[in-house]
Amino acid sequence: MSSQSEVPELSERAQCLLKALTERYIREGQPVGSRTLARDAGLKLSPATVRNVIADLEEMGLVSSPHTSAGRVPTVQGYRLFVDTLLSVKPLDESVVEEIRVNLDAEHDARELVESASGLLSDVTRLAGVVTLPRREHAALERVEFLPLSDRKVLAVLVINDKEVQNSILHTDRNYSAGELQQYSNFLNEQFAGREIQEVRERLVTELRETREHLDRMMRTALDMADQVLGEAEQGSDYVLAGQTNLMQFDELCNVTTLRQLFEAFDEKRQILKLLDQCVESEHLQIFIGEESGYQILDECSLVTAPYTVDGRVLGVLGVIGPTRMAYERVIPIVDATARILSAALNPKE
Amino acid sequence: MSSQSEVPELSERAQCLLKALTERYIREGQPVGSRTLARDAGLKLSPATVRNVIADLEEMGLVSSPHTSAGRVPTVQGYRLFVDTLLSVKPLDESVVEEIRVNLDAEHDARELVESASGLLSDVTRLAGVVTLPRREHAALERVEFLPLSDRKVLAVLVINDKEVQNSILHTDRNYSAGELQQYSNFLNEQFAGREIQEVRERLVTELRETREHLDRMMRTALDMADQVLGEAEQGSDYVLAGQTNLMQFDELCNVTTLRQLFEAFDEKRQILKLLDQCVESEHLQIFIGEESGYQILDECSLVTAPYTVDGRVLGVLGVIGPTRMAYERVIPIVDATARILSAALNPKE
DNA sequence: CTTTAGCACTCCTTTTCAATGAGTGCTAAC
DNA sequence: GTTAGCACTCATTGAAAAGGAGTGCTAAAG
Numbered sequence: 001m002s003s004q005s006e007v008p009e010l011s012e013r014a015q016c017l018l019k020a021l022t023e024r025y026i027r028e029g030q031p032v033g034s035r036t037l038a039r040d041a042g043l044k045l046s047p048a049t050v051r052n053v054i055a056d057l058e059e060m061g062l063v064s065s066p067h068t069s070a071g072r073v074p075t076v077q078g079y080r081l082f083v084d085t086l087l088s089v090k091p092l093d094e095s096v097v098e099e100i101r102v103n104l105d106a107e108h109d110a111r112e113l114v115e116s117a118s119g120l121l122s123d124v125t126r127l128a129g130v131v132t133l134p135r136r137e138h139a140a141l142e143r144v145e146f147l148p149l150s151d152r153k154v155l156a157v158l159v160i161n162d163k164e165v166q167n168s169i170l171h172t173d174r175n176y177s178a179g180e181l182q183q184y185s186n187f188l189n190e191q192f193a194g195r196e197i198q199e200v201r202e203r204l205v206t207e208l209r210e211t212r213e214h215l216d217r218m219m220r221t222a223l224d225m226a227d228q229v230l231g232e233a234e235q236g237s238d239y240v241l242a243g244q245t246n247l248m249q250f251d252e253l254c255n256v257t258t259l260r261q262l263f264e265a266f267d268e269k270r271q272i273l274k275l276l277d278q279c280v281e282s283e284h285l286q287i288f289i290g291e292e293s294g295y296q297i298l299d300e301c302s303l304v305t306a307p308y309t310v311d312g313r314v315l316g317v318l319g320v321i322g323p324t325r326m327a328y329e330r331v332i333p334i335v336d337a338t339a340r341i342l343s344a345a346l347n348p349k350e
Numbered sequence: 351m352s353s354q355s356e357v358p359e360l361s362e363r364a365q366c367l368l369k370a371l372t373e374r375y376i377r378e379g380q381p382v383g384s385r386t387l388a389r390d391a392g393l394k395l396s397p398a399t400v401r402n403v404i405a406d407l408e409e410m411g412l413v414s415s416p417h418t419s420a421g422r423v424p425t426v427q428g429y430r431l432f433v434d435t436l437l438s439v440k441p442l443d444e445s446v447v448e449e450i451r452v453n454l455d456a457e458h459d460a461r462e463l464v465e466s467a468s469g470l471l472s473d474v475t476r477l478a479g480v481v482t483l484p485r486r487e488h489a490a491l492e493r494v495e496f497l498p499l500s501d502r503k504v505l506a507v508l509v510i511n512d513k514e515v516q517n518s519i520l521h522t523d524r525n526y527s528a529g530e531l532q533q534y535s536n537f538l539n540e541q542f543a544g545r546e547i548q549e550v551r552e553r554l555v556t557e558l559r560e561t562r563e564h565l566d567r568m569m570r571t572a573l574d575m576a577d578q579v580l581g582e583a584e585q586g587s588d589y590v591l592a593g594q595t596n597l598m599q600f601d602e603l604c605n606v607t608t609l610r611q612l613f614e615a616f617d618e619k620r621q622i623l624k625l626l627d628q629c630v631e632s633e634h635l636q637i638f639i640g641e642e643s644g645y646q647i648l649d650e651c652s653l654v655t656a657p658y659t660v661d662g663r664v665l666g667v668l669g670v671i672g673p674t675r676m677a678y679e680r681v682i683p684i685v686d687a688t689a690r691i692l693s694a695a696l697n698p699k700e
Numbered sequence: 701c702t703t704t705a706g707c708a709c710t711c712c713t714t715t716t717c718a719a720t721g722a723g724t725g726c727t728a729a730c
Numbered sequence: 731g732t733t734a735g736c737a738c739t740c741a742t743t744g745a746a747a748a749g750g751a752g753t754g755c756t757a758a759a760g
Contacts, residue, residue, distance in 0.1 A: 034724080047733090069738085071724095147509065155515055169515070260595055419712070421751080
């Protein structure tokens with residue numbers, strides 16, 4: 001009769017106890033019993049009363065006990081409720097904001113910023129920080145340059161968004177002179193500078209197909225090269241992770257096998273990346289608790305993410321990975337602030 | 351009377367037993383007792399006899415027992431002797447060589463090659479692979495290009511050794527036009543292309559100091575910029591590590607604290623880097639066993655390294671880090687081969 | 701003189717068992 | 731509705747006992 005979504009509204013007191021229980025468990029990492037909770041919650045209730053309430057919470061699937069005579073621990077649903085409605089987010093300490101800001105000034109290029117960000121997140125939260133690299137799809141192509149290297153190789157330099165630079169070495173069918181290459185890049189820059197990469201690519205393909213025969217050799221080569229470079233520029237979807245070792249301090253992850261799987265997942269990247277990609281869709285801070293992520297490896301972990309943007313456009317996400325019992329009230333504002341500061345640093349207008 | 355170096359030459363039989371013991375311990379990870387050893391060594395001896403010999407070895411500090419009634423385990427000195435004189439290196443499986451070769455073809459730039467190398471080492475040995483980035487000091491500067499970005503920023507592209515590219519964004523005092531920058535790079539290329547970076551830098555400094563007043567504005571700016579870029583190019587001493595998780599499968603490292611320290615040391619980099627730098631000095635394969643490395647963090651680990659070279663000049667080292675009881679007879683030829691193949695891939699002459 | 705069998709001894713590991721204690725659920729009284 | 735009381739469960743702890751792997755020594759055999 002009652003579905004998952006129909007929460008049989010919790011009494012004030014039940015909420016208070018769930019909150020106290022969750023907070024305590026997050027702090028201590030131990031199942032919390034009725035006596036402790038009665039003391040902890042501030043309500044003047046006896047352990048027995050507390051037990052009654054907790055029994056209800058258990059029936060609702062918000063808490064569970066690891067075994068018969070242990071205290072209670074929040075379930076995933078419990079954490080969810082806690083995070084969604086009970087949590088009082090700590091306002092962020094100004095010194096922390098300052099630390100983030102100092103480390104993410106606009107003096108660096110996009111890649112460097114992103115890497116600092118993950119390091120920062122891990123330092124400040126003492127958890128694992130993770131940041132996806134900026135998406136390139138909507139990036140504007142600022143400039144292309146070709147430089148001849150010896151031996152039928154050409155260096156292509158791509159300037160994207162005035163912030164980010166990418167080079168790739170092209171293997172060509174013959175040697176090109178500097179002058180020749182200059183011509184190509186001039187041509188491409190005239191045609192395409194300032195456009196979005198995706199658009200550029202599409203136009204390249206069309207032009208190549210439609211007018212291949214009529215183009216002179218130069219055009220053709222230029223387009224070919226550009227296509228090669230842009231192909232590389234587009235693919236690189238990846239993320240940066242920092243502070244894995246921070247996770248080792250949590251007992252619940254200390255089972256070496258668990259830890260190993262987790263770390264291997266970080267190496268594997270693909271699964272985590274898929275999850276992070278989902279987060280890009282949302283425009284707000286998101287929290288995955290335990291199994292909610294849908295990835296078994298993160299069963300005992302939570303993920304807090306926020307997207308970062310330039311010009312109101314989501315470029316990627318950053319966040320932290322930690323045990324389900326992470327200090328959400330601290331982590332959430334940090335992730336939030338970092339995302340905003342990173343966005344600011346990436347924004348071209350200073 | 352007898353110093354460390356004066357090895358009281360081991361009898362044939364003692365050597366054989368030490369070898370068998372070490373091999374067995376490497377394989378099984380358990381202290382090996384006299385009964386097992388008697389069976390294992392192939393010599394037709396009773397456990398009692400073996401015990402006598404082993405007692406001698408223990409007195410010499412080559413083996414030790416974790417506690418009274420356990421078997422014996424090689425000490426660092428034991429491993430050292432084993433590695434230096436007892437070890438019969440397995441000839442490398444051709445398929446492995448092929449795998450390495452395929453993954454390190456010359457199609458990639460130096461940085462990519464180096465990263466693949468560490469991944470490969472970790473895959474093939476199932477340990478942690480580590481490679482230092484190529485030293486730049488003796489690298490020849492092939493080309494410099496400057497491109498204007500918006501907002502008083504200039505992109506400098508450095509081509510080094512025809513293989514490696516480095517860019518950095520310079521913050522300048524005003525905006526420069528493309529033409530201006532072109533002039534600067536032309537000037538620099540004429541003057542310095544093909545020279546070693548260090549030399550270039552020295553000359554830059556001298557010229558700046560001696561003739562500062564007499565140089566026209568252009569020269570001065572060009573030299574300033576070049577100096578900025580080269581400064582960055584020189585510093586980047588670092589290494590790439592892959593396959594940390596492989597180390598988790600070894601019991602002796604499974605103490606979470608040990609593991610954590612180790613992983614943190616990898617993050618810290620500096621200590622490991624110092625050690626690796628020492629290895630660059632040697633022109634041959636080197637092995638540090640346990641405490642020999644002088645770094646406490648690697649107490650329970652060994653490090654096998656080999657330098658890689660271009661034109662007979664050592665550019666960096668690669669190797670693997672694993673528990674002291676790693677399978678040296680397999681690891682050594684792999685490290686050796688990888689170093690040679692990487693050298694070949696980096697060598698400009700194809 | 702070397703090798704080996706025998707044996708007592710050490711000490712780690714595993715198992716067993718009881719004691720402890722935290723915490724629960726239920727019932728009955730307030 | 732709240733609470734005290736109580737029986738019950740079950741992880742944890744520690745001690746004691748059993749088991750076993752391996753040693754060192756001694757004395758006999760080769």
